[in-house]
Amino acid sequence: MRDESCSKSPADDLGAEATTAEAATAADSRAPSRRSVIGWGGAGLALGAAAAGGAALALRGTDGTEPAGSAGAAVPFHGAHQAGIATAVPDRLHFAAFDVTTRDRAELIRLLKDWTAAAALMTEGRPVGEGAFGGLPEAPPDDTGEALGLKPSRLTLTIGFGPSLFTADSGGRSGKDRFGLAGRRPEALVDLPKFPGDNLDPARSGGDLCVQACADDPQVAVHAIRNLARIGFGRIAIRWSQLGFGKTSSTTPEAQTPRNLFGFKDGTRNVAGTDGAALDRHVWVSPEAGPAWMAGGSYLVARRIAMRIESWDRTSLQEQEDVFGRDKGEGAAVGKAKEHDEPFLKSMLPTSHVRLAHPDSNGGAKMLRRGYSYTDGTDGLGRLDAGLFFLAYQHDVREAFIPVQRSLSRADALNEYIQHVGSAVFAVPPGVRDKGDWWGRELFS
Ligand code: HEM
Secondary structure, eight states, rough: OOOOOSSGGGSOOOOHHHHHHHHHHHHTTSSOOTTTOOOGGGGGHHHHHHHTGGGOOOOOOOTOOOOOOTTTTTHHHHHHHTTTTTOOSEEEEEEEEEOOOOOOOOHHHHHHHHHHHHHHHTTOOOSSSTSSSSSSSSSOOSSSSTTOOOTTTTTTEEEEOOOOSSSSSSSSOOOOOOOOGGGGGEEEEOOHHHHHTTTOGGSOOOSSEEEEEEEESSHHHHHHHHHHHHBBBEEEEEEEEEEEEEEESOOOOOOOOBBOOOOOOOOOOOTTTOOHIIIIIIIIIOTSOGGGGTTEEEEEEEEEEEEHHHHHHSHHHHHHHHHBBBBBTTHHHHHSSSTOOOGGGGGGTTOOOHHHHHHTTTTTTOOOEEEEEEEEEEEESSSSEEEEEEEEEEEEEEEEEHHHHHHHHHGGGGGGGGEEEEEEEEOOOOOOOOOOOOOOOHHHH
């Protein structure tokens, strides 16, 4: 638990896993202060060791994914794949893209080690470093404190490397190979083409690095991004970030399918986190595909898609259902009775979203969607600035997102009600295997 005090915290009435976490934290708090001898630059190893002690508290199914409905618990940080892809989708998101501002490769490596150590702690529900209080009074505390007393909340932290990390100067200006990584850029990490209808804001696009924080509690997700940004001070800067609520796709088909802001069930035919064969075929990069450092990783496409809520809300139910090719109540495909009945594509309009996005219309292409709804106030014209922050993981964007979006951008009836306004693509490396490993180790080795 994050509560470092000796008194009983409000979060003490948890299950067995929480009790274990408390015991681990209590043991830690009896250890002599390390803060006086190491700063953040050298804290990685010590923190990694501390993190290992709490691994037993986490829940994981036999397939490596979180059982649905275990809100509040911890999701294991270490594993063959990064958590936050096939694991169950909690309801809150804080996603951040970063520019790397240092030009020093060794500094970047140090940052990734520091981040890994902090991420391992935070996903266990522990504070960063020496915690939020009790250290040297002359120095700012290691942890910012707003997550003290909160549950681990199924926090997952997933890192990705953007195309600009491999060649360009921060912001993509000079094309100089800052970190000597040009030769290591995966062929599949392509810059996305411009699609018809794109209205992309550069200030909401791109990034050298990204971190996706998913959690049941928004404060836990925001705390995680904030503390990673803080650790990186002087080495990275936030380029853009996105808060999300209400997952729009899940990886747990046995749970109720969530609905998007247009009121339709979303994620009905998503890749399930328990479907090992589909994950291997469509989501994880195989060792044969290369490069070796990406085996077990995936490619992430992030798109901020504005949804014209006000126009949609004046559209007839029949038209709304025609747009998707599914009914609004049950979520069944046209002519079918139940949500999970196999769609018959020819009974749908040729412009319907499901017909165009279906694998049968795209040479079998599939991706694992795990996007979130967002509302960011108003657009200044009396309309909600709302939409879908689309996140999709796949083994190769050239075989999944790009062909599907090419077809959607040309013909989808949904285009009357949406606009893509932000875009980024990232290579998401495999999981951090154990406490000696760190995010991106194989890329830099
Ligand atoms: C605001 C934008 C979008 C909305 C509101 C939306 C909504 C939906 C809904 C309601 C469904 C049907 C239920 C389901 O199977 O999930 C669906 C299916 C799907 N969507 Fe989207 N979607 C959007 C954008 C996209 C984009 C950009 C892509 C990929 C380029 C995409 C790919 C898919 C795929 C692959 C399916 C499943 C098709 C099938 O197998 O039947 N969607 N979407």
